[in-house]
Each structure stands twice: as C-alpha cells, then as structure tokens.
Amino acid sequence: xxxxNVKKAAIYQVISLNALISLGxxxxxxxxxxxxxxxxxxxxxxxxVAVVSAxxxxxxxxxxxLLLFAYSAAVFALxxxxxxxxxxxxxxxxxxxxxxxxxxxxxxxxxxxxxxxxEKLAMVSATVLVIAICKEQSSAIRFMSSRMLLDIKALExxxxxxxxxxxxxxxxxxxxxxEDFAKTCATARRLAxxxxxxxxxxxxxxxxxxxxxxxxxxxxxxxxxxPDQEIPDIARWxxxxxxxxxxxxxxxxxxxxxxxxxxxxxxxxxxxxxLDLFSLPLTKEAARLRFPLAVxxxxxxxxxxxxxxxxxxxxxxLVGEPGSGRKRLVLDxxxxxxxxxxxxxxxxxRRILEIDMAHLVSSAQSTEELEETLSRVxxxxxxxxxxIVVIDELHNYVGGETGTRAExxxxxxxxxxxxxxxxxxxxxxxxxxxxxxxxxFEQNPSLLSRFGKVEMSEISEDETLEVLEETLxxxxxxxxxxxxxxxLQSILRMSGKYIQAVPFPxxxxxxxxxxxxxxxxxRDPILLPAHIAAVVESRTQIPVGEMEDQEREKLLDLETLxxxxxINQDIAVQEVSAALRRARTQIASRQGPMGSxxxxxxxxxxxxxxxxxLAAIYFGSESRxxxxxxxxxxxxxxxxxxxxxxxxxxxxxxxxxxxxxxLVLLDELxxxxxxxxxxxxxxxxxxxxxxxxxxxxxFRYTIIIATSNAGYELILRALKEKKDxxxxxxxxxxxxxxxxxxxxxxxNRFDGVIIFTPLSEQHLIDIAGLMLSKVRKNLAEQGxxxxxxxxxxxxxxxxxxxxxxxxxxxxxxxxxxxxxxxALALLGKKIKxxxxxxxxxxxxxxxxxxxxx
Amino acid sequence: MVAVLAFKYMYWHFVYVPGEITKAWMNFxxxxxxxxSVEQLARTYFAPWRGVRWKQSRGFSIREFLNIHxxxxxSRALGAFVRTxxxxxxxxxxxIVLLSGVIIFVGWLALPLLMLLAIYGAINVxx
Numbered sequence: 001x002x003x004x005n006v007k008k009a010a011i012y013q014v015i016s017l018n019a020l021i022s023l024g025x026x027x028x029x030x031x032x033x034x035x036x037x038x039x040x041x042x043x044x045x046x047x048x049v050a051v052v053s054a055x056x057x058x059x060x061x062x063x064x065x066l067l068l069f070a071y072s073a074a075v076f077a078l079x080x081x082x083x084x085x086x087x088x089x090x091x092x093x094x095x096x097x098x099x100x101x102x103x104x105x106x107x108x109x110x111x112x113x114x115x116x117x118x119e120k121l122a123m124v125s126a127t128v129l130v131i132a133i134c135k136e137q138s139s140a141i142r143f144m145s146s147r148m149l150l151d152i153k154a155l156e157x158x159x160x161x162x163x164x165x166x167x168x169x170x171x172x173x174x175x176x177x178x179e180d181f182a183k184t185c186a187t188a189r190r191l192a193x194x195x196x197x198x199x200x201x202x203x204x205x206x207x208x209x210x211x212x213x214x215x216x217x218x219x220x221x222x223x224x225x226x227p228d229q230e231i232p233d234i235a236r237w238x239x240x241x242x243x244x245x246x247x248x249x250x251x252x253x254x255x256x257x258x259x260x261x262x263x264x265x266x267x268x269x270x271x272x273x274x275l276d277l278f279s280l281p282l283t284k285e286a287a288r289l290r291f292p293l294a295v296x297x298x299x300x301x302x303x304x305x306x307x308x309x310x311x312x313x314x315x316x317x318l319v320g321e322p323g324s325g326r327k328r329l330v331l332d333x334x335x336x337x338x339x340x341x342x343x344x345x346x347x348x349x350r351r352i353l354e355i356d357m358a359h360l361v362s363s364a365q366s367t368e369e370l371e372e373t374l375s376r377v378x379x380x381x382x383x384x385x386x387x388i389v390v391i392d393e394l395h396n397y398v399g400g401e402t403g404t405r406a407e408x409x410x411x412x413x414x415x416x417x418x419x420x421x422x423x424x425x426x427x428x429x430x431x432x433x434x435x436x437x438x439x440x441f442e443q444n445p446s447l448l449s450r451f452g453k454v455e456m457s458e459i460s461e462d463e464t465l466e467v468l469e470e471t472l473x474x475x476x477x478x479x480x481x482x483x484x485x486x487x488l489q490s491i492l493r494m495s496g497k498y499i500q501a502v503p504f505p506x507x508x509x510x511x512x513x514x515x516x517x518x519x520x521x522x523r524d525p526i527l528l529p530a531h532i533a534a535v536v537e538s539r540t541q542i543p544v545g546e547m548e549d550q551e552r553e554k555l556l557d558l559e560t561l562x563x564x565x566x567i568n569q570d571i572a573v574q575e576v577s578a579a580l581r582r583a584r585t586q587i588a589s590r591q592g593p594m595g596s597x598x599x600x601x602x603x604x605x606x607x608x609x610x611x612x613x614l615a616a617i618y619f620g621s622e623s624r625x626x627x628x629x630x631x632x633x634x635x636x637x638x639x640x641x642x643x644x645x646x647x648x649x650x651x652x653x654x655x656x657x658x659x660x661x662x663l664v665l666l667d668e669l670x671x672x673x674x675x676x677x678x679x680x681x682x683x684x685x686x687x688x689x690x691x692x693x694x695x696x697x698x699f700r701y702t703i704i705i706a707t708s709n710a711g712y713e714l715i716l717r718a719l720k721e722k723k724d725x726x727x728x729x730x731x732x733x734x735x736x737x738x739x740x741x742x743x744x745x746x747x748n749r750f751d752g753v754i755i756f757t758p759l760s761e762q763h764l765i766d767i768a769g770l771m772l773s774k775v776r777k778n779l780a781e782q783g784x785x786x787x788x789x790x791x792x793x794x795x796x797x798x799x800x801x802x803x804x805x806x807x808x809x810x811x812x813x814x815x816x817x818x819x820x821x822x823a824l825a826l827l828g829k830k831i832k833x834x835x836x837x838x839x840x841x842x843x844x845x846x847x848x849x850x851x852x853x
Numbered sequence: 854m855v856a857v858l859a860f861k862y863m864y865w866h867f868v869y870v871p872g873e874i875t876k877a878w879m880n881f882x883x884x885x886x887x888x889x890s891v892e893q894l895a896r897t898y899f900a901p902w903r904g905v906r907w908k909q910s911r912g913f914s915i916r917e918f919l920n921i922h923x924x925x926x927x928s929r930a931l932g933a934f935v936r937t938x939x940x941x942x943x944x945x946x947x948x949i950v951l952l953s954g955v956i957i958f959v960g961w962l963a964l965p966l967l968m969l970l971a972i973y974g975a976i977n978v979x980x
Contacts, residue, residue: 063979270904
C-alpha cells in the first residue's frame with residue numbers, strides 16, 4: 001500500500017478544519033447566532049419605533065444585530081463549505097488510494113495510525129482499524145451494534161487481546177499497512193462502487209472488515225453472525241436510512257416539492273358523486289401513509305403502467321396470491337401518480353379509487369338496483385377522465401349466473417364490466433388470485449381478453465428483509481419495543497420454513513406484527529429470536545425453538561436415534577444420516593429438498609419404518625409425514641390429483657403447502673406413470689413445483705423419501721447365493737435402467753439410493769423384542785409388569801416371518817398371539833395391578849411370572 | 854494547505870453554490886407553476902367546469918339548441934373564470950419566487966462583501 005496516505009488526501013483538509021472547530025458545532029452556532037441576530041434586530045426596531053429618545057440603546061442593538069448577522073453568515077458558509085469538502089467529487093486520476101475514503105473512514109484510519117503508534121505495532125492492521133472504528137463511535141457503528149445487540153466495549157477488549165499478539169515495530173523500521181488492511185480498503189471500495197458511490201463510507205468499511213479482518217470475523221461468527229452476508233446487509237440498511245434522511249432534508253429537490261401535490265388538477269374532470277359514495281380513495285390513503293413505494297416487483301410495476309397507458313385494452317388484471325403484495329403495487333401506483341412520478345404523463349395525478357363492493361352490494365335492494373348503481377359508478381369513472389378504478393378480489397364478482405345472486409353476497413358483474421372495459425376512457429385494475437383466474441376468468445374468454453394480465457411473483461428473501469426493515473420504525477413506535485437484527489433474520493428464516501400458505505412478504509410482516517404484539521405483553525424490551533420461535537410454535541404447533549436448538553445434536557447422533565426404532569439396515573441408516581448431514585450443513589451447493597432418498601429392497605424390511613423414524617426424529621412427530629401411495633398414480637390423468645386443478649386440491653401440493661416442514665413418503669414409486677416421475681425431476685433438482693393453479697410450491701424444507709420394490713428379486717437371489725452386497729447396488733441400478741423402470745437422470749437426482757437387505761433371524765428376534773417392549777410399556781402404565789422371554793421373542797419372529805413379506809406379518813402375529821391373550825386375561829380379571837406377567841411361548845397363555853426381567 | 858483551501862472556498866462560493874442555487878431556484882419556479890397547475894389549467898382553459906356539459910337529443914328544436922349551447926357556454930365560461938384565478942395565483946407566486954431567487958442569488962455572491970460591511974457598520978455604530 002505504497003500509494004495510501006490519508007494526510008495527503010483532500011479529505012484531510014476537512015479533518016483538519018473539523019479539528020479546529022467541529023463542523024457540527026459550527027452548523028448549530030450558525031442557527032443560534034442567526035436567531036440572536038433576529039432578536040437584536042427586533043429589539044432595535046421596537047426601540048426605534050417606541051422609544052425614539054433612547055438613541056444609545058438603539059445604536060448598540062443595531063450594531064450587535066449587524067455583528068450577529070455577519071457572524072452567523074460566516075459560520076453558516078463555513079459549515080456548508082465543510083460539508084461540500086466532505087462530498088467533493090473525486091478525480092479518477094488520483095494515485096493516492098486514501099482519496100476514496102469518506103470523512104468518517106478517513107478519521108478512523110488516522111485514529112488507527114495513532115493506536116498503532118501508541119502500541120508500537122509494526123503494522124497498521126485491519127484489527128487496529130476495527131478498534132479505531134469502535135472508538136470513533138460513528139452513527140453507523142452505533143446503529144449496527146445496537147441492532148446486532150453487540151457490546152462494543154467487550155468487542156474492543158477482545159480485539160485488544162488479539163492486538164497484543166501482533167509484532168512490534170523494530171527500531172529504524174518504518175510502520176506499514178498490513179495486507180488485511182489493504183484488502184479491507186479494496187473490498188470497501190468495491191462495495192461502494194457496487195452501490196454507485198465513489199467514496200467509501202463507514203458502512204462499507206465495517207462490512208469489508210467483517211470479511212477481511214480475521215479476528216473481527218471470528219468474533220462475529222462466535223456471536224452467531226454470518227460476516228459476509230449479514231454485516232453488509234445491516235450496513236446497507238443504515239446507509240438506506242441515512243440517504244433517505246439526507247434526501248428528505250433537501251426540501252428544494254423536485255422529489256420533495258412534489259409531495260405538496262397540485263391544486264385544481266381535476267377541474268376539467270367530471271363530478272363522480274355515486275362513485276365517491278361507493279369507493280375508497282387510494283390516492284388519499286397513499287398520502288396518509290406518506291406515499292409508500294413497493295419494494296421489488298420492478299417488472300410488474302413497469303408492466304402495469306405500460307398496460308394502463310395503452311390506447312385500447314388499458315385494463316390490468318393483477319394476478320397473485322393474497323399477501324404477495326398486490327395491494328402494495330396498487331398503492332405504489334397511487335403514490336407515484338399523486339407525486340406525478342409515473343413513467344407516462346397519462347398516469348400522473350390520477351384519482352385511484354377502489355370500489356367498496358361489499359358496501360355497494362349490501363346497499364342495493366334488488367339485482368336491478370345493483371346493476372343500475374354499478375352502471376352509474378362505472379359511467380362516472382369513464383366520464384371523469386382522471387379516474388382509475390380498482391376492484392379487489394374481482395373473481396368474487398365475475399362468476400356464477402349473470403345478474404343473479406346464486407350465493408349470498410355473490411353477484412356477477414361480468415356483463416356490465418365488459419361493456420365498460422371496452423371504453424378507452426375507462427381505466428381499470430382488477431385484483432385476483434391464480435385460482436380465481438383459472439376458475440372464473442378463463443371460463444369467460446371475452447372478459448379475459450379485455451385485460452392485460454400482470455402476474456405477481458413472490459419477492460425474494462432479501463427484498464422481504466428490506467420490507468421488514470422499512471416497516472420496523474412504525475411498529476417499534478407503536479409497540480414501544482426494540483427489534484434486534486437477529487429477530488428479523490429469525491422471522492425471515494422461520495416464516496420461509498414453517499409457513500407456506502401465505503407468500504413473502506406478507507407472512508414475514510404478519511409474523512413480525514404478531515411477535516411485536518406478543519413481546520409487548522411481556523416485560524422484555526427487545527424482540528429476540530426466542531419470541532419469534534414462541535409465536536411460530538403457537539401458530540403451527542411445531543416445537544420450533546426446541547427443534548432449532550436440538551437440530552445439531554440430532555444430526556450428529558442420527559444413527560443412534562434411528563436405531564432406537566429400526567433394527568438392522570446399518571448401511572442404509574449410515575447413508576441416510578451422512579447424506580442428511582451433508583445436505584443440512586450445505587456443503588454442496590443445492591436448491592432441492594433438505595434430503596432425498598430412494599429406498600430399494602423387498603417388502604417388510606423397514607423402508608417405511610425408517611421414513612417414520614426420520615419424521616419422528618427430525619420433524620418431531622410421525623404425523624409430519626405426507627404419505628402418497630404412488631400405485632394410485634398410474635395414469636397421466638392422475639397428475640391433476642397430485643398437483644391439483646382449479647376444481648380440486650392437489651394431494652401432494654396442498655399437503656406440502658400446508659405443511660412445508662415435513663417428510664414426503666412416496667410409496668411404491670415404480671408403479672407411478674413415467675410422466676409423473678418426470679414431475680419429480682424438478683422437485684428433486686430445484687426444490688419447487690408449480691401446482692395446477694400456477695402457485696409455486698416450495699419443497700426446500702422437506703425430506704423426500706421414495707420406496708421401491710423394483711429389483712428385489714436380485715436381493716433375494718444374492719442372499720441365497722451369498723453374493724457380495726457391495727456390488728449388488730450397481731447390479732440393481734443396471735436392472736432398473738435396462739427394464740426402463742427408472743431413468744438414470746431421475747436416479748441421479750436423489751441424494752442417495754439405499755438398498756435395504758432382508759432381515760436375518762437375529763434381526764427378526766430383535767424386532768420382536770422391540771415390539772414386545774412397546775406392549776410392556778403400555779402395561780407398565782397400568783401398573784402391570786411384563787416379562788419378555790427369549791422363547792417368546794423367537795416364536796413371534798418365527799411365526800411373523802415370511803420370505804415374501806419380510807417382517808410385515810409380525811405386527812399381526814403379535815396382535816393375535818400376545819395382545820389378544822393379555823386383553824382376555826385383563827378382562828377376565830386374571831391379572832391384577834402390581835403383578836408381573838408373561839406369555840407362554842408355546843401355548844400363548846398369560847401367566848404370572850416369577851420375577852420381572 | 855491554507856492557499857488550497859482558500860482557492861477551493863472561492864470555487865465553492867462563486868461557482869458551485871450559485872449553480873446549486875440556480876437549480877433549486879428553477880425547482881421552485883417549477884413548483885409554483887405545478888402547485889397551481891398553471892400548465893394544465895391553461896391547456897383546459899375553456900373546458901367545461903367539472904366536465905358538466907349538455908348534449909343535443911334526437912330531433913331539432915331551435916329552443917333546445919339555444920338552451921344547450923348557452924348552458925355549455927356558461928359551463929365553459931365558469932370554468933375559464935375559476936381557472937383564471939388559479940393561473941393568476943400561480944403566475945404571481947412564480948414572480949415572487951423569481952424575485953426571491955434573484956435576491957438570494959445576488960445576496961449569496963455579495964455575502965463576503967455584506968459581512969465586511971456589517972462588521973464595519975457595527976464597529977462604527979457601537980464605538
């Protein structure tokens with residue numbers, strides 16, 4: 001870093017000026033002296049007018065006011081000049097890299113140099129710079145540390161300990177900048193450039209230090225932060241607030257002057273008496289909310305404005321799921337229109353009115369009256385020439401028989417609406433859902449043809465975080481609670497993971513609001529991830545907090561936990577556990593489900609049991625398993641049942657939409673139609689599928705397990721011929737490919753193909769023991785001891801085993817032979833509380849045992 | 854460094870800030886015209902007041918013809934009358950903004966001189 005010298009940079013002049021007298025103090029002084037000047041001048045005028053004789057007093061006051069005016073003007077000019085110097089343009093020809101530093105970063109670097117000098121360090125390192133930033137206490141570091149709940153003093157103390165390890169300056173050597181310092185500056189400059197700025201601000205420097213300063217990075221990781229993602233994000237958040245405040249303070253900008261609106265813009269437009277009676281003015285609502293602009297959805301915004309400006313068919317049908325931001329988009333349009341900030345002048349200063357359909361329908365006494373009022377409302381809107389009409393949930397009013405009230409509160413306005421949609425002066429926005437589009441609009445092509453369709457996509461997690469950050473100040477004021485950044489991240493993660501029926505950003509906003517309301521009822525001053533977990537838990541009945549905490553331990557100990565419920569299949573258990581660990585630690589870049597496995601093997605060897613065990617261990621309950629018998633999907637037409645259609649729910653898609661955090665078990669996969677298997681290619685690859693009504697269903701938080709009996713004959717033969725099981729997997733895959741049961745690209749998309757081997761005699765005895773121990777547990781709850789003998793286990797295993805069905809019959813044998821016998825003995829009062837019993841292995845009769853096992 | 858700072862100050866005071874004042878000045882001129890919708894009202898100067906107009910029904914009647922035309926003319930005249938007021942307000946505010954702009958612009962350029970004069974005057978008056 002030979003070309004880095006803050007003292008030779010232009011910004012050093014401001015630092016020197018600021019060292020003489022603080023620019024902030026200067027600005028305040030200018031204001032104070034100006035007001036004092038006014039006061040003196042006022043005093044002079046009073047004396048001049050009222051007490052003409054007090055000549056001397058007048059002169060002094062006049063002189064003082066003149067002096068104060070001169071002083072305030074000088075101080076004002078100096079403070080503004082200082083601000084100008086802070087932001088002066090940088091010449092690209094500069095060789096000194098310190099020229100790119102902003103005022104606060106430059107000051108931090110100078111302080112870092114001083115600290116390095118005091119500590120006699122050989123180099124000015126990135127660690128020293130972090131300490132300097134902590135000492136500087138800029139608004140950025142104060143904001144970031146408070147949102148992250150970081151104790152700056154503690155952080156500084158730990159960094160000082162690291163600093164003590166750094167090499168000291170030897171005599172006659174010059175102090176240099178370290179490599180990580182240089183990298184920090186380069187990264188900060190890149191970050192600033194990416195956001196269209198030429199100067200490095202404090203936020204850029206902190207974000208760069210989080211990735212380039214290893215000590216700082218380590219401390220952040222220890223505090224559960226992701227240095228390269230979360231720190232730049234909080235930095236951007238603060239920068240956004242700062243820029244917004246700076247922009248608002250420049251009252252002379254056109255953007256700010258627009259907020260005052262305009263008078264008489266509607267004087268050439270017609271009166272809308274009936275329309276006003278049955279509508280909600282969204283333009284006024286936008287003004288009340290201080291002209292909110294929607295985050296993201298740039299494509300949709302542009303498309304909507306383009307359609308509304310067309311000469312014909314200038315009507316928009318906004319299609320999206322409730323909560324995807326459809327109303328926000330309309331409010332965005334209302335804000336832009338009120339500010340005259342639209343892409344086309346045609347949309348500027350329009351009145352955007354949402355028809356209150358519920359009010360309109362309930363006000364009409366008859367269908368004829370309703371039609372007449374509606375016609376008047378539409379006619380006024382068309383004649384006014386400056387109105388954009390909006391109807392929310394339009395699908396509720398365009399289905400059913402024309403002009404009749406088939407269902408209470410449901411009317412069909414399609415005919416009247418169609419007549420007006422044809423008119424170029426009638427500009428209309430209808431809001432509907434994908435289901436509504438398919439079910440009602442697509443059945444009425446002439447109505448649909450009047451619209452330009454705008455489909456709302458779900459906004460990304462980053463954009464949702466921005467929406468949350470924008471919404472936060474008003475909620476914090478309302479609930480008088482502070483929200484930590486960790487809580488925001490939790491909201492984002494948990495709403496994405498556990499709530500799918502509502503899209504982003506609404507599900508995150510709902511969760512934030514609910515969590516704020518929850519924490520407001522407690523004495524906690526700060527919203528933390530634990531509060532979010534509690535709210536999610538009460539909403540979804542999933543023990544979220546416990547699961548998030550225990551996930552690590554569960555993953556580490558998965559084999560033991562599965563083996564508590566599953567006998568044998570060591571290789572399968574190992575493979576599933578290892579694949580799941582790989583998937584959850586995100587070692588491989590992937591977008592698909594958390595894990596996907598194909599279990600192959602004969603029936604009754606524990607494939608389904610393994611899936612159940614995984615659901616219970618990983619998702620907290622066996623009920624979190626979505627089980628589909630794929631033999632029910634042998635025809636192409638069955639796709640509709642699987643994915644849903646406007647008239648029916650999808651067996652797979654609806655279940656996953658309602659329970660996104662669950663295990664999907666596809667039983668007997670080989671029996672499904674090959675085109676249905678193709679659907680799963682996308683699910684396994686990208687982690688989502690589009691359902692029958694166009695909604696994106698997210699599988700990223702599911703584990704998909706498919707079971708298959710295909711090729712089980714090979715396993716049985718290998719067992720008979722005592723072949724090596726290592727080579728069996730290859731042989732089985734060859735077999736299924738040759739027969740065309742599965743295609744290689746399908747099999748390759750699974751995280752693991754796992755072969756389940758038949759059970760040996762000892763395994764069967766162990767399974768019998770496991771089943772009998774469940775009976776013992778139930779009896780123990782009634783105060784009865786149950787002694788399980790080795791003979792009984794052997795007999796159950798012998799009777800329950802079938803070469804064709806594996807251990808599947810064992811449950812039935814247990815019921816017939818053991819559970820029935822105990823039930824009879826209980827009913828016949830042959831067994832009493834406190835007794836130990838056993839079941840005879842030969843006769844299967846219950847008798848009192850000598851002692852408990 | 855003092856010389857560099859003094860040079861920068863001169864550039865800022867006499868080149869940069871006047872440029873910024875001009876931009877802000879133009880913004881206020883635009884605002885005064887936009888706030889009173891001068892351009893839009895001028896464009897629709899003779900448009901009927903709130904779009905109120907009468908249309909001829911089928912068949913011809915001299916009485917109805919006159920009635921409708923007189924009514925429409927009144928509607929347009931009323932529109933023009935009301936618009937005139939707002940246009941006048943807009944133009945007056947624009948003139949005020951223009952004059953204020955001139956004062957601020959010249960005042961800023963003369964500020965160093967005014968400060969010196971104020972100090973000189975104050976010393977003379979007090980002592």
